[in-house]
Amino acid sequence: MAIADSTTLGQLSTGRRFKNGTATALVYSAFGVALIPLVWLSFTVITKGYKRFFLDANGEHNFNLDFLQQSMRGVVGGSPTGGILHAIWGTLLITAATAIISVPIGIMTAVYLVEYGRGRLKRAVTFFVDVMTGIPSIVAGLFAYALASIIIGPGTKTGFTGAVALSVLMIPVVVRASEEMLRLVPNELREAAYALGVPKWLTVTKVVLRTAIAGLATGVTLAISRVIGETAPLLVAVGFADSMNFNLFEGRMMTLPVYIVSEWKKGPAVCNDPTAVCVPEITEYRAWAAALVLILIVMTLNLVARLISRAFAPKAGR
Amino acid sequence: MSKRIDVNNLNVFYGGFLAVEDVSLAIEPKSVTAFIGPSGCGKSTFLRTLNRMHEVIPNARVEGEVLMDGVDLYGQGIDPVAVRRHVGMVFQRPNPFPTMTISENVLAGYRLSNKRVGKEEAAELVEASLQGANLWEEVKDRLDKPGSSLSGGQQQRLCIARAIAIRPDVLLMDEPCSALDPISTLAIEDLIQELKENYTIVIVTHNMQQAARVADRTAFFNIAGTGKPGRLIEMNDTRTMFSTPSEKATEDYISGRFG
Numbered sequence: 204m205a206i207a208d209s210t211t212l213g214q215l216s217t218g219r220r221f222k223n224g225t226a227t228a229l230v231y232s233a234f235g236v237a238l239i240p241l242v243w244l245s246f247t248v249i250t251k252g253y254k255r256f257f258l259d260a261n262g263e264h265n266f267n268l269d270f271l272q273q274s275m276r277g278v279v280g281g282s283p284t285g286g287i288l289h290a291i292w293g294t295l296l297i298t299a300a301t302a303i304i305s306v307p308i309g310i311m312t313a314v315y316l317v318e319y320g321r322g323r324l325k326r327a328v329t330f331f332v333d334v335m336t337g338i339p340s341i342v343a344g345l346f347a348y349a350l351a352s353i354i355i356g357p358g359t360k361t362g363f364t365g366a367v368a369l370s371v372l373m374i375p376v377v378v379r380a381s382e383e384m385l386r387l388v389p390n391e392l393r394e395a396a397y398a399l400g401v402p403k404w405l406t407v408t409k410v411v412l413r414t415a416i417a418g419l420a421t422g423v424t425l426a427i428s429r430v431i432g433e434t435a436p437l438l439v440a441v442g443f444a445d446s447m448n449f450n451l452f453e454g455r456m457m458t459l460p461v462y463i464v465s466e467w468k469k470g471p472a473v474c475n476d477p478t479a480v481c482v483p484e485i486t487e488y489r490a491w492a493a494a495l496v497l498i499l500i501v502m503t504l505n506l507v508a509r510l511i512s513r514a515f516a517p518k519a520g521r
Numbered sequence: 522m523s524k525r526i527d528v529n530n531l532n533v534f535y536g537g538f539l540a541v542e543d544v545s546l547a548i549e550p551k552s553v554t555a556f557i558g559p560s561g562c563g564k565s566t567f568l569r570t571l572n573r574m575h576e577v578i579p580n581a582r583v584e585g586e587v588l589m590d591g592v593d594l595y596g597q598g599i600d601p602v603a604v605r606r607h608v609g610m611v612f613q614r615p616n617p618f619p620t621m622t623i624s625e626n627v628l629a630g631y632r633l634s635n636k637r638v639g640k641e642e643a644a645e646l647v648e649a650s651l652q653g654a655n656l657w658e659e660v661k662d663r664l665d666k667p668g669s670s671l672s673g674g675q676q677q678r679l680c681i682a683r684a685i686a687i688r689p690d691v692l693l694m695d696e697p698c699s700a701l702d703p704i705s706t707l708a709i710e711d712l713i714q715e716l717k718e719n720y721t722i723v724i725v726t727h728n729m730q731q732a733a734r735v736a737d738r739t740a741f742f743n744i745a746g747t748g749k750p751g752r753l754i755e756m757n758d759t760r761t762m763f764s765t766p767s768e769k770a771t772e773d774y775i776s777g778r779f780g
Contacts, residue, residue: 395617
């Protein structure tokens with residue numbers, strides 16, 4: 204009997220060696236290409252974002268954290284002062300409100316779809332979640348703005364309106380991620396609980412959700428990272444502000460993405476008062492520094508999610 | 522503890538499909554009853570109707586009666602959750618809860634149902650149940666380790682401990698040894714012999730030697746062909762079943778001529 208491949212045992216044929224080499228090269232170069240934007244973006248944001256932190260109120264080159272401790276209240280022209288404290292608070296408050304609205308609704312919807320849903324209603328819910336995933340963010344903003352105008356009064360812009368807009372974007376993401384996680388819980392565990400005479404609702408809360416909690420935490424954090432950088436809906440529904448505002452239900456609020464836009468739009472500062480300290484590029488410095496802070500916040504969130512999922516993950520060790 | 526079960530003219534349906542047809546049999550208390558038969562003959566499906574676990578599958582339904590000491594499990598006003606507290610179940614693959622420790626797994630029937638158990642009572646319950654499942658000596662020093670850290674055979678005995686911790690009257694076992702090695706299988710078979718002092722045990726098995734070793738009575742199920750319902754062919758004392766079965770099909774199956 205003729206053997207097609209006559210290489211000795213344990214040796215790769217030239218053809219397979221070539222294929223292996225090609226595939227390895229492809230995989231590594233794809234990885235490299237995927238890394239380029241990430242590295243480039245990080246490099247740009249860091250090199251441009253650090254400058255504001257090395258500019259004190261006198262326009263001297265000194266490290267300071269004014270930028271994180273001040274709002275933009277009373278900051279005019281090219282004055283090298285003014286910061287993002289109001290925008291950090293706005294972003295954190297609005298995102299927290301969004302999470303408080305979206306996480307329960309999203310997870311409960313996912314529980315319905317995985318554990319209870321049947322037939323037409325289940326298909327309808329799945330369909331509408333799909334549709335919601337595709338809503339452009341500006342439309343969500345307009346929706347929330349219109350809703351607030353109808354309910355509260357024309358032209359109402361509050362932090363809460365923004366949270367409603369972001370919830371429209373966040374809920375479908377939470378539903379999708381949680382649904383996947385709940386489906387990963389083995390059916391055997393549900394059966395084990397039923398066979399012990401545990402009612403369904405307790406099986407869902409104490410076995411299914413408890414087993415999936417690590418994945419749920421990761422999904423929720425990813426959903427938060429997704430909405431924390433949203434600009435358009437907040438521009439429409441929350442507007443701008445230069446001062447601190449801790450009240451989600453009254454008045455406009457600043458958020459980090461909107462802050463970046465508003466500083467960028469100002470363009471170079473005009474310096475025509477020779478007695479005042481003036482840095483023409485200050486608006487650009489502020490925008491990049493705010494972008495750097497936003498990225499750091501998202502990174503911290505992802506780290507927290509990892510810690511949470513590690514703490515809750517089923518322990519497999521012996 | 523330990524009750525008898527009488528099944529009268531039971532049909533099991535999946536939607537419009539008749540899976541098991543017209544089964545009538547009696548299961549004696551404090552004995553081991555084995556169900557044998559080829560794959561797909563409905564013995565596991567039938568087993569699940571004895572504690573209404575088949576209701577977990579959408580569209581599954583039952584006609585007929587299952588009487589436990591004269592009470593119909595499918596009677597009006599009977600809560601399936603309460604039925605399962607009286608009729609425990611052990612599955613084919615060991616399924617301890619991965620988020621719980623060994624002792625939490627034993628207490629799962631209480632903790633998951635929000636029943637309060639005092640600290641001392643809990644400790645006694647854990648020890649008694651694990652001893653009942655012949656696992657105490659192996660795990661007593663690591664009760665706070667995850668249940669998934671045990672070997673497959675130990676996990677299965679942990680599941681048995683978990684099932685007997687809620688003190689059921691009847692214990693159903695759905696091929697409890699098919700995922701285990703021979704030594705663990707032997708441990709479980711010895712355990713079944715001890716458990717029948719206190720419980721009514723029903724075991725589904727693919728392994729005829731196992732049925733011959735552990736069961737007092739054996740029921741043979743068969744299926745006429747794909748798409749046809751499973752039926753109870755005959756049921757008798759295990760010794761009679763394996764020496765002088767009255768049906769040709771039983772003899773063929775036991776002697777290995779098919780299945």
